[in-house]
Amino acid sequence: MNTYDIIVLGSGPGGYVTAIRASQLGFKTAIVEKESLGGVCLNWGCIPTKALLKSAQVFEYLKHASDYGLTVDNVDKDFDAVVKRSRSVAEGMSKGVQFLMKKNKIDVINGFGKLKANNKITVTDADGKATDYEAKHIVIATGARARELPNLPVDGKKVIEYRKAMSLESQPKKMIVVGSGAIGVEFAHFYNAMGTEVTIVEFLPNLVPLEDEEVSKQFERSFKKAGIKVMTNSSVESVDTSGDGVKATVKTKKGEEILEADVVLSAVGIKTNIENIGLEELGIATDRDKIVVNDWYQTNIPGVYAIGDVVAGPALAHVASAEGITCVEKIAGLHVEAIDYGNIPGCTYATPEIASVGMTEKQAKEAGYEIKVGKFPFSASGKASASGNKDGFVKVIFDAKYGEWLGCHMIGAGVTDMIAEAVLGRKLETTGHEVLKAIHPHPTMSEAVMEAVADAYDEVIHL
Structure with missing residues (x-):
């Protein structure tokens, strides 16, 4: 044995x-x-x-x-x-x-x-x-x-999941991505950057629906600016793969719409x-x-x-x-x-990147906290300007009473490498003033965290 x-x-x-x-x-x-x-x-x-x-x-x-x-x-x-x-x-x-x-x-x-x-x-x-x-x-x-929806059966050719999406033999001219979680938006960004015409279909009102609402809205703006067609409050009802490409029937608030593409990527969870x-x-x-x-x-x-x-x-x-x-x-x-x-960081690696930990502003309010919210846009960051990555911001949420760091939400270049500061700070039960008094290096993207905290406490210098 x-x-x-x-x-x-x-x-x-x-x-x-x-x-x-x-x-x-x-x-x-x-x-x-x-x-x-x-x-x-x-x-x-x-x-x-x-x-x-x-x-x-x-x-x-x-x-x-x-x-x-x-x-x-x-x-x-x-x-x-x-x-x-x-x-x-x-x-x-x-x-x-x-x-x-x-x-x-x-x-x-x-x-x-x-x-x-x-x-x-x-x-x-x-x-x-x-x-x-x-x-x-x-x-x-x-x-x-990958989870499969009954009305979106994966055939590995015209309706694919993430595994096939990263090993396609040839680049599709048009792609529909169903689902806007991390997997969906990362592939939408990749194929769009490569020159594929991409439409993303999301059932819920916001892209990356688990993120703070302000982050979702900024992300949607960036995606639209990059040329990706965004359809929220929409669902793929059926797909027809009988012809050359694929025809997807999408139900929107305004009615049904037929989208044509070479391939549909199903990214609807696991x-x-x-x-x-x-x-x-x-x-x-x-x-x-x-x-x-x-x-x-x-x-x-x-x-x-x-x-x-x-x-x-x-x-x-x-x-x-x-x-x-x-x-x-x-x-x-x-x-x-x-x-x-409650202290698990989440990261999405599209452009712009998203990183977050803790409660969203909405969750903090619903939990009954009186909160202080601070925000610092990368458009006001010297490092972001110098590197040409001015999209996005850092947003922090603190409990007004005790200064507990309730949540941190970032969208911008390289933010997935910055979120660990908030995770560690929360693990060590830091307060807003402690973050504020920890000297951050200049010029870096990371000093936006300190600036956002300063904004929450009405001490912001660079806004």
């Missing part, structure tokens, strides 16, 4: 991080993966999309070289080469995880794992050969895949990978497509745990990693704090 202390099912940023931390804590550890190490995030999600977006950004810079006093002739893109670069970045990351598995003496078991009674897992490899493994603790980290892994047989409790766990990620079956996209909470790579670490540290008997889900 192949026996371990901990077996992790799935090797995404939840699974592989869990396995490494388990190994560091002295557990004999194995990881089961049916495809590529690193899961969706490294192979088909977070990382390769950022590579595509970087190519789009460089292309945009070259097209606007004259804005910087430079002359560049015959600027063009090689779509195939852009996709190839993205794939090679993903391969490099997956190889990096292979190296980490070896370094941490973690056994990698290739195949599809299914839980059995008495803490056993049966792994079936590509040839159909099944092998049994046993562990004191089994951590489910099987992640999620569906957890919890089928056929033995949950029903073991009687593991689920609720609305998620595995039910406690603060330490234990399921209702002793010795079985679940983390990442398969449990409630934001489906984000950094959340899955944190959950996995918390889970195995608790198993090891360390003193562990439960994760504060």
Whole structure:
């Protein structure tokens, strides 16, 4: 019998991080993966999309070289080469995880794992050969895949999901993107920058609907300015793929409209990978497509745990990693704090970027807080002006009574690299005045945080 202390099912940023931390804590550890190490995030999600977006950004810079006093002739893109670069970045990351598995003496078991009674897992490899493994603790980290709507069936050719969107053989002339969460808007931006005519369809009244309303409005303005057609309060009712391209029937407030395109990208959320892994047989409790766990990620079956996209909470790579670490540290008997889900940063990597943490202004008001709100536009930032990235702003929300930092919302160039200040500040229970008195370097984009806080307390200098 192949026996371990901990077996992790799935090797995404939840699974592989869990396995490494388990190994560091002295557990004999194995990881089961049916495809590529690193899961969706490294192979088909977070990382390769950022590579595509970087190519789009460089292309945009070259097209606007004259804005910087430079002359560049015959600027063009090689779509195939852009996709190839993205794939090679993903391969490099997956190889990096292979190296980490070896370094941490973690056994990698290739195949599809299914839980059995008495803490056993049966792994079936590509040839159909099944092998049994046993562990004191089994951590489910099987992640999620693109959700499919009944009226928008994915055929992989004319109606595609994110995976196909980053490896298309040729660039479409026209694309409809359904859904304006992070995945939808990142692809809308990439294809628009590459020269595809893009229409984005969102059921809710605002693009990026989970963000603060002011951020959503600014983002929509920027998208429209970039030439993307935006349809909010709209839904794709049906698609006709019988002709050369695809015809989508879109229901709007004004009535129905037929849109024609080469391809429709469905980006309407995710569906957890919890089928056929033995949950029903073991009687593991689920609720609305998620595995039910406690603060330490234990399921209702002793010795079985679940983390990442398969449990409630934001489906984000950094959340899955944190959950996995918390889970195995608790198993090891360390003193562990439960994760504060109110302090999870969210990032969107379109242009402009969006980053946020904590409550929106609306949520803070609804929670009954008396608030101080400060805002600093990048149009007033020296660094933003010098670098030609003046779109966007930083917005901060404080509790008027005690000075608690309730929320921080940013839209602009490079803001995804700035949000950690707010996350750390909130974790350390900082107050507005402490942020204000922490000297920020000039000229940087980051000093906009200090300026926004100054605005909240009526001490702003540069507005």
